[in-house]
Amino acid sequence: MKGIVKQFKEGLLTNNPVFVQFLGMCSTMAISINIQNALGMGLAATAVLICSNAVISLLRKVIPAKVRIASYIVIVAGFVTAIDLLMQAYLPDLSESLGVFIPLIVVNCIILARAEAFASKNKVLPSAIDGLTMGLGFTFALLIMSTIREILGSGTLAGVQVMPDGYEPVMLLILPAGGFLTLGCLVALFQKIMKRRG
Amino acid sequence: MLSISSVLIPAATLGAMGLFFGALLAVSSKLFHVAQDPRIGEVTDTLPGANCGGCGYAGCANLAEAIVAGKAPVSSCPVGGPPVAEKIAAIMGVEAGDVGRMVAHVNCRGGDNAKRKYQYQGMKDCLSASKVAGGPLECTYGCLGLGSCVKVCKYGALHIENGVAVVDAKKCVACGACASVCPRHLISMVSDKQDVFVSCSSHLRGTELRRICNIGCIGCMLCQKACPSGAITVTDNLASIDYDKCTNCGACAAACPRKLIVNASESAPQAAQ
Amino acid sequence: MSGSELFSIALGAILINNFIFSRFLGICPFLGVSKKVETATGMGMAVIFVITVASAATYVLNEFILVPLELEYMQTVAFILVIASLVQFVEMVLMKLMPALYQALGIYLPLITTNCAVLGVALLNVQNDYNFVESVLFGFTAAVGFTLAIILLASIRERLEFADEPECFKGFPIVLITSGLLAIAFMGFQGLSIF
Amino acid sequence: MNKALQPLKQSKFMQNPYVQEIVKLALPLLIITVIVAGVLGGVNAITADKIAELAVQKTQQAMSGIIPGAQFEQVDFTDESGIINEVYTATSGGEYAGMCIRVSPNGFSNVIEIIVGISPENTVLGIEIVSSSETSGLGSRASEDEWRAQFVGKTGPLTVQKNTATGENDIVAITGATITSRAVAEGVQTALDYAAAHAAEVTE
Numbered sequence: 001m002k003g004i005v006k007q008f009k010e011g012l013l014t015n016n017p018v019f020v021q022f023l024g025m026c027s028t029m030a031i032s033i034n035i036q037n038a039l040g041m042g043l044a045a046t047a048v049l050i051c052s053n054a055v056i057s058l059l060r061k062v063i064p065a066k067v068r069i070a071s072y073i074v075i076v077a078g079f080v081t082a083i084d085l086l087m088q089a090y091l092p093d094l095s096e097s098l099g100v101f102i103p104l105i106v107v108n109c110i111i112l113a114r115a116e117a118f119a120s121k122n123k124v125l126p127s128a129i130d131g132l133t134m135g136l137g138f139t140f141a142l143l144i145m146s147t148i149r150e151i152l153g154s155g156t157l158a159g160v161q162v163m164p165d166g167y168e169p170v171m172l173l174i175l176p177a178g179g180f181l182t183l184g185c186l187v188a189l190f191q192k193i194m195k196r197r198g
Numbered sequence: 199m200l201s202i203s204s205v206l207i208p209a210a211t212l213g214a215m216g217l218f219f220g221a222l223l224a225v226s227s228k229l230f231h232v233a234q235d236p237r238i239g240e241v242t243d244t245l246p247g248a249n250c251g252g253c254g255y256a257g258c259a260n261l262a263e264a265i266v267a268g269k270a271p272v273s274s275c276p277v278g279g280p281p282v283a284e285k286i287a288a289i290m291g292v293e294a295g296d297v298g299r300m301v302a303h304v305n306c307r308g309g310d311n312a313k314r315k316y317q318y319q320g321m322k323d324c325l326s327a328s329k330v331a332g333g334p335l336e337c338t339y340g341c342l343g344l345g346s347c348v349k350v351c352k353y354g355a356l357h358i359e360n361g362v363a364v365v366d367a368k369k370c371v372a373c374g375a376c377a378s379v380c381p382r383h384l385i386s387m388v389s390d391k392q393d394v395f396v397s398c399s400s401h402l403r404g405t406e407l408r409r410i411c412n413i414g415c416i417g418c419m420l421c422q423k424a425c426p427s428g429a430i431t432v433t434d435n436l437a438s439i440d441y442d443k444c445t446n447c448g449a450c451a452a453a454c455p456r457k458l459i460v461n462a463s464e465s466a467p468q469a470a471q
Numbered sequence: 472m473s474g475s476e477l478f479s480i481a482l483g484a485i486l487i488n489n490f491i492f493s494r495f496l497g498i499c500p501f502l503g504v505s506k507k508v509e510t511a512t513g514m515g516m517a518v519i520f521v522i523t524v525a526s527a528a529t530y531v532l533n534e535f536i537l538v539p540l541e542l543e544y545m546q547t548v549a550f551i552l553v554i555a556s557l558v559q560f561v562e563m564v565l566m567k568l569m570p571a572l573y574q575a576l577g578i579y580l581p582l583i584t585t586n587c588a589v590l591g592v593a594l595l596n597v598q599n600d601y602n603f604v605e606s607v608l609f610g611f612t613a614a615v616g617f618t619l620a621i622i623l624l625a626s627i628r629e630r631l632e633f634a635d636e637p638e639c640f641k642g643f644p645i646v647l648i649t650s651g652l653l654a655i656a657f658m659g660f661q662g663l664s665i666f
Numbered sequence: 667m668n669k670a671l672q673p674l675k676q677s678k679f680m681q682n683p684y685v686q687e688i689v690k691l692a693l694p695l696l697i698i699t700v701i702v703a704g705v706l707g708g709v710n711a712i713t714a715d716k717i718a719e720l721a722v723q724k725t726q727q728a729m730s731g732i733i734p735g736a737q738f739e740q741v742d743f744t745d746e747s748g749i750i751n752e753v754y755t756a757t758s759g760g761e762y763a764g765m766c767i768r769v770s771p772n773g774f775s776n777v778i779e780i781i782v783g784i785s786p787e788n789t790v791l792g793i794e795i796v797s798s799s800e801t802s803g804l805g806s807r808a809s810e811d812e813w814r815a816q817f818v819g820k821t822g823p824l825t826v827q828k829n830t831a832t833g834e835n836d837i838v839a840i841t842g843a844t845i846t847s848r849a850v851a852e853g854v855q856t857a858l859d860y861a862a863a864h865a866a867e868v869t870e
Contacts (some may be wrong), residue, residue: 178490216699220692
């Protein structure tokens with residue numbers, strides 16, 4: 001049990017995939033414009049992470065080293081396409097707003113990094129839990145990013161007008177450049193907190 | 199609906215592609231087989247594989263090659279830390295222990311004791327400062343204390359104490375980043391078992407040196423006479439210790455009138471006056 | 472497809488919709504490998520080499536295998552299989568035939584498989600249904616855009632070593648802020664359009 | 667299993683190192699790709715008709731939004747512009763009530779699907795953005811009602827203006843999303859041209 005709590009703490013805080021390991025930043029910055037996108041992307045990525053980590057650690061002894069990367073990616077791509085198709089059929093509006101970013105989960109560095117660094121070296125259950133914790137860490141980072149960018153950038157939160165009418169939204173935060181700036185400040189803040197807590 | 203063909207066709211096409219690429223990789227791995235030290239593969243696997251570049255190399259395989267070729271120390275992976283270092287040491291057949299932990303050491307203690315030629319207000323970087331008329335210090339060998347080594351060190355093992363860089367042996371992993379960035383080349387890698395050091399690198403003659411720094415080596419040779427094992431010799435107005443012969447007895451530190459020979463085992467002596 | 476159309480694809484991919492600053496593809500290697508200019512150039516060359524070959528390969532694959540068999544939904548899996556094997560194959564060939572070039576590109580080749588830009592280009596080629604020449608050109612110019620961005624950032628980062636930014640901004644945060652400013656600069660090209 | 671493979675293993679064919687390497691590497695990859703492809707084939711078969719059904723449903727909804735109470739009948743079409751996907755004729759109460767054309771111009775980040783309703787007198791009855799993944803907060807504001815309402819009643823060549831609409835056929839672009847606004851205008855213009863050219867052939 002203790003191991004799992006440690007993994008959760010690691011996934012969300014000390015070893016957060018976005019703020020500490022700097023993985024998966026392509027989708028973090030591009031998607032985090034509003035909360036629904038962030039939540040949708042985060043949960044889809046978490047689902048893929050759990051399944052792919054579990055399956056990869058199941059097959060880790062069977063896959064020879066030379067074709068390791070190719071087979072991992074095919075497994076991950078298989079899961080992503082399956083989830084993409086299911087989403088298009090049963091969650092059409094979410095799938096439309098996530099657009100081109102669902103296929104890009106395949107090459108989202110978090111999934112392959114966790115598969116390579118963790119799943120290929122550990123048993124099935126820890127790998128699945130690692131997938132879950134890293135996925136939640138990723139969603140946690142996405143949510144923070146999107147709350148800031150949506151409130152300041154378009155004055156709404158989950159589509160609901162939050163800021164007073166006189167508020168002139170900071171358009172820059174919605175644009176790509178805003179992604180870089182917001183993530184930069186967030187990582188700085190994160191490093192400051194982690195440094196003070198030793 | 200779920201018909202057989204709608205499952206068979208994709209399975210067949212992708213299976214054929216998988217086979218084709220698998221075969222391509224297999225044949226090419228045989229055809230283009232390059233004799234490579236198998237240990238590189240093993241070391242790459244033990245490294246975390248995040249290719250973060252924290253060790254200064256462009257990725258883990260690159261670092262593995264450097265370690266196997268002996269160019270990089272066993273413990274240069276910051277992310278992996280000691281556990282990974284031990285595993286790599288085992289692969290390399292080198293015990294992490296017996297190689298002796300190397301530690302960086304700054305061969306100067308001038309800092310605020312050294313006289314200034316001018317008040318430097320440029321970029322807080324030793325390299326840039328040393329370009330301005332040979333640096334703000336009268337002494338052309340001494341530490342400028344602007345902290346380029348502190349900035350480059352990824353483990354926070356260096357800090358500036360009254361004008362001169364000091365190494366915290368516990369945190370230092372001997373990655374050599376500070377040694378390469380210091381424009382005066384004052385930082386050398388020594389075994390952490392060595393306690394006695396000459397903390398000066400100036401070859402100026404005694405009279406000249408007395409004027410510009412009150413704790414520099416004047417080449418009076420007293421230490422050379424006092425040393426029982428002949429480990430310390432004065433060459434070109436500067437005392438230097440042969441670390442293999444030195445037994446850390448501290449006789450030279452006691453004999454030195456300028457108190458600049460540091461004996462880490464006792465508390466570091468204060469400046470001369 | 473007339474010359475001006477090709478030119479507009481090229482200019483679009485390099486400046487207007489630069490792959491890093493406005494499409495957000497390939498950020499992980501972009502931030503990871505841009506410490507020094509020559510490592511960045513090495514990465515840039517490797518990316519140009521692989522993306523151009525990958526665009527050609529994925530176009531051929533899509534046009535002659537996936538579309539006739541109505542397997543469009545398999546695009547992602549098929550493309551990524553091709554890219555991964557292509558990169559590994561190219562790495563082996565280079566290691567044997569051109570060791571000097573391999574040393575230069577060396578470690579960046581496996582890094583590229585996990586690069587979103589490569590798959591991004593392949594998918595965008597299909598979406599804009601470019602023909603063969605347009606796809607290869609789009610791949611090539613997208614990679615040139617990537618290289619331009621990574622070299623720009625690498626040269627700035629080398630000077631960043633001497634700036635004394637606040638303690639918590641050291642490392643990645645200051646790099647992200649710099650990329651943000653570069654992205655703002657690249658936004659200036661948005662208005663550019665070719666007729 | 668191993669005993670059964672024994673004869674095969676001894677055969678000369680298997681001794682060749684290339685073949686052994688191929689078997690060692692290609693077999694796992696083959697197995698994985700076949701399984702993954704099989705699963706995907708299955709998932710696709712299940713979801714294919716659901717997705718198609720959803721698409722048709724969405725188009726119907728959009729079209730009845732533009733010409734309420736009309737029946738729509740798909741008509742085949744000759745498409746020169748390259749961005750027209752479908753053409754429907756609308757008949758309400760038995761007589762011809764106009765045409766709905768689905769166009770998909772290239773927007774800023776992706777293709778935008780629009781349904782343009784055109785009255786028999788070749789004026790725009792209304793437009794509906796079926797699908798667009800433009801940057802939300804900017805390009806996505808194209809689907810807001812008052813911006814789309816600008817198109818209603820327009821006939822002539824549409825021109826996109828940055829701030830104020832002076833001419834009779836002007837459309838005010840969304841601030842910060844001129845590329846999306848231009849794309850939508852281009853889509854509507856193509857539909858208008860098509861309707862004008864083919865109105866006669868459809869009504870008889």
